[in-house]
Ligand SMILES: *[C@@H]1O[C@H](CO)[C@@H](O)[C@H](O)[C@H]1NC(C)=O
Ligand SMILES: *[C@@H]1O[C@H](CO)[C@@H](O)[C@H](O)[C@H]1NC(C)=O
Ligand SMILES: *[C@@H]1O[C@H](CO)[C@@H](O)[C@H](O)[C@H]1NC(C)=O
Ligand SMILES: *[C@@H]1O[C@H](CO)[C@@H](O)[C@H](O)[C@H]1NC(C)=O
């Protein structure tokens with residue numbers, strides 16, 4: 304490559320980097336602390352409070368495996384708002400009101416995501432039309448190991464591990480909190496802000512009940528009364544960060560008229576079939592339609608403890624099924640491993656801009672003819688001047 308061309312490429316690369324850095328979500332960082340079972344000495348149940356203090360506001364994430372695995376996201380306009388748990392009430396049959404924030408007036412926005420069920424199904428044979436469903440794994444019915452040993456206060460991670468319904472297998476939810484915006488180093492390399500947290504759904508050594516089993520995760524979201532969730536698909540021609548994956552799906556809340564607060568639950572349409580995620584073990588995942596009006600949240604979860612008993616009959620619920628694997632469903636049987644990541648956050652969802660590489664390629668592709676024209680023009684001009692200068696002495 305000639306030096307001028309190399310310089311041009313370097314310049315374009317720099318430009319690309321600058322463009323994409325500018326488009327990346329900024330925002331100030333947060334001070335994040337993790338508290339396990341605040342106000343209780345028991346480790347037979349799991350409740351993780353992630354407190355993320357910013358400038359004039361605090362985000363509280365409450366993750367728990369009491370009932371169905373659930374996360375509450377509570378946004379408060381106060382640096383000193385505190386989370387309270389009445390454990391007696393929380394572990395009773397009527398947990399409504401067992402989790403609250405003080406001062407109550409500081410809460411500007413609240414939402415919840417509940418992971419209710421894992422379905423397993425397969426097609427008996429290639430010609431069979433109907434899918435056969437195996438008995439469902441009800442996540443509220445699993446036994447959840449103590450979170451205590453998995454808490455990492457530095458990396459801001461914790462892992463909820465559910466066992467019981469399958470010999471030697473686990474269904475886990477690995478949680479990561481963030482203090483700054485950035486991009487995950489492992490696939491699917493989600494872009495995050497300090498206002499978001501990641502949850503990774505992992506199935507490991509859960510013996511499939513057929514050779515071509517596919518799995519489906521059911522996710523329910525709660526929106527404050529009056530708000531609604533909307534399902535969006537964001538497509539891009541750029542797969543630089545997540546090879547071969549061109550779609551991002553997200554559930555965003557449509558805010559009520561009197562508030563601008565909203566949240567998002569976002570995922571790439573990829574799962575991975577090995578502990579070390581790579582392009583080779585990527586599993587396509589697709590989502591089904593969003594269920595709204597008729598949805599009922601059955602069974603216990605900490606969402607009831609915060610939002611109250613009315614939740615089961617609310618119109619503020621939206622639910623979606625996410626399927627992992629294609630028609631043949633062979634992927635899982637290979638390694639008995641599946642992982643899928645999603646991001647939950649306050650505000651507007653992070654948006655992938657074009658990666659520096661793709662911007663450079665586009666700039667080069669679009670720029671080359673222009674550069675050639677310019678260079679061509681310059682050469683002609685110089686040649687002519689040279690000719691004139693050659694002629695001059697003769698004159
Ligand atoms: C925080 O609140 C103080 C006092 O209300 C205000 O002066 C300041 O601008 C606020 N800072 C931010 C980042 O909102
Ligand atoms: C906790 O809940 C129990 C049962 O509802 C109630 O009797 C008790 O007064 C509550 N404790 C506090 C501190 O609110
Ligand atoms: C495929 O499955 C259907 C019902 O599940 C069965 O009736 C049919 O005989 C099967 N076909 C073959 C080729 O095994
Ligand atoms: C579970 O693990 C035990 C001991 O490691 C082993 O003997 C048993 O065969 C395993 N069961 C299954 C279903 O894999």
Ligand SMILES: *[C@@H]1O[C@H](CO)[C@@H](O)[C@H](O)[C@H]1NC(C)=O
Nearest residue numbers: 425427511512513514515636
């Ligand atoms: C899975 O495949 C093996 C051989 O490939 C076969 O022996 C076994 O019966 C199959 N199991 C099921 C549940 O279809």
Ligand SMILES: *[C@@H]1O[C@H](CO)[C@@H](O)[C@H](O)[C@H]1NC(C)=O
Nearest residue numbers: 422521591592594622623624
């Ligand atoms: C998910 O799929 C299962 C099985 O088809 C169905 O019973 C359930 O209602 C679905 N849930 C949603 C949210 O679509």
